[in-house]
Amino acid sequence: MSFNTISVIGLGYIGLPTAAMFASRRKKVIGVDVNQHAVDIINQGQIHIVEPDLDMIVHAAVTEGYLRATLEAEPADAFLIAVPTPFKNSESEIPEPDLTYIKKASESIAPVIKKGDLVILESTSPVGATEKMSEWLAELRTDLTFPQNSGEDSDINIAHCPERVLPGHVVRELVENDRVIGGMTAKCSARAVELYRTFVQGECVITNARTAEMAKLTENSCRDVQIAFANELSIICDKLDIDVWELISLANRHPRINILQPGPGVGGHCIAVDPWFIVSNTPEEAQIIHTARKVNDAKPQWVINKVKLAIVDFLQSNPSKTAKDVVVACYGLAFKPDIDDLRESPALNISLSIADFHAGKVIAVEPNIDALPNNIDNLQLKSFDVASHEADVHLLLVDHKTFKESKIDSPYLIDTKGIWK
Template sequence: MSFNTISVVGLGYIGLPTAAMFASRKKKVIGVDVNQHAVDTINRGEIHIVEPELDMIVHAAVKEGYLKATLSPEQADAFLIAVPTPFKNNDSQIPEPDLTYIHKASEAIAPVLKKGDLVILESTSPVGATEQMAGWLAAARPDLSFPQQAGENADVNIAHCPERVLPGHVVRELVENDRVIGGMTANCSARAVELYKTFVQGECVITNARTAEMAKLTENSCRDVQIAFANELSIICDKLDINVWELISLANRHPRINILQPGPGVGGHCIAVDPWFIVSKTPEEARIIHTARKVNDSKPQWVIDKVKLAIADFLQANPDKTAKDITVACYGLAFKADIDDLRESPALNIFIEISKFHKGSVLCVEPNIELLPSNYGRHLSSMNNTLHNADIHILLVDHKEFKKIRPTSGVIIDTKGVW
């Protein structure tokens, strides 16, 4: 069965580019999101996120009538769910995944499902989430059969196909990267491959739903462990008065060594989150993964402690001044270089914490966003004003703009090895 109409539920950093890629191949695409601003922006042929090349693709797709955004699902032949999977707000030392958004998306599409439809969960999820989604759909639509009930003869096919793209390169990687296809049955996988081959040039590798879920978590957990090693190394080197950047450069000359670069922590919607999905399911077994998470989660506090020490040293060197006289500047808020994404950003958390304890001015430069969310109660500063007026400069994100400048006075705390 061909896919004439495709629905993408969740029009964020993954959903919107995915919807745009299908639409660019002359497929009718219905994007669904609960955010009215996002829906209105897309229907004007504009985008509400920062992603190179995406604006042109969305503009063309909307103008040609292949892409529209709505607040409620409509009938389609395939449904891709790309909604957030945050953590529950509890006091547990091991965060528990919150599948509320997936549950709500399932409930939203259930009334418009019909025999022959394909439902794909793209949201990064703990193992078993696809089966849970299938259960929710079956409960909502007892008139239809699903893979857990009817196997290959199910009315509705279900698969898990995790996204595997890098922010800032999403458009290219959606097309070029290999795709893991985890169907609940062989027929589910085959139909998912047929759908993605609409635009995917990479290989579509078939497995089962649980392995597909675990594959994404494994990839990001591996990165998290590697970053934790680099971050721990930076703390050790600081204590031993060794330049960690030079050390890593020397160690990486070995043909079988490739140490990553340390930073102020780990952020984003993947690497800072996905390992917890494994730890929450298998807390006794995931010891290295758990330790890496704790190392990376503690790195922002280490940076904050360095800032407090710098303030104390500044006051000792300038006894005529008080903390109110010291201006601290943070360079970068996004979770990685050259994007506008603030999700789980250690840089943002560091900026917020400094703003809480420091009695003087706290400036921030973030070239990829125009305004800070209103709940932060702070305004962004210009590069020129910050460079000339700050006493303590903290480089938190290695945006390309920061590589072209360097403060000529004041104390520098460089968490990325740029200055």
């Protein structure tokens, strides 16, 4: 059975590029989002996010009539759900995943699905979420059969296929990366492979839905543990007066050692989030994963404390000044280099915390954005040149390419990425 019309629910950093790739292969694509602004922008052939090359693909797809955005789900042959999976209690010791967006997406497509349709959950989810989605759909459409009850003969096919792309390289990696396909039955997997083969050049590796869900969580938890080792090492080296970047460089000369670089914490919508899905499901067993999360979550406060010490040092060296006279510059707000994405960014959170406690001016330098979010009023967005001349205390948080091409030389510099040391 061919897929003539494809619907993508959620037009964010993953959903929009995925919709655009199907449309670029001359498939009719209906993108669905609850954000009226995003829908309007896309229907004008423009994009509301920053991702290299995506603007050209979306413009062509909309102009040629293959991509259209809407607020309401419409009939299609395949539905891909790419909505957020936040936490219910983000401040608790072990946050609990919130599947509300997935449930609402299921409710939105339930009235329009028909026999023979394929529904794929792409949202990063705790183990069992795909089965839960299928149960919600079954409750809403009792006239159709689903894999949990009818197996291979079900009217609706259900699968999980996690995204595995790097912001800033999404267009290329959507095409080239291998995809893990986890169907609730063998037929579900086969149909999902058929769909992704529309544009995926990498290998489509088949497994079951639960293993596919766990695969994505495992990938990001592994990275989180490795980063936690580097971050903990940086704290140890600071106490022992050792250059952690030189140390790591020397250790990595061993043929079987590959230590990552430390930083101000871990951010983004994946590595800082996905390990909690494992920990919340298996809190007694996930000891290393849980510890890594705590180490990485604690690193921002360590950085903030270093800034407080630098301010004190500056005031001791300049007794005629008060805290109100001290200007602090924070270089980088995004969660990783050379992107505009501020989601789950330790750099942004550190900058906001400094602005909250510091009596003087706090400058933010983020070359990838034109303005700060509307809810931020205690930071001043300035250029690198202005910050480098005005600031007394300098804090490097993100190793953007433009920062690597410059340098700050100051006794009151905290360099969390080791590029200006």
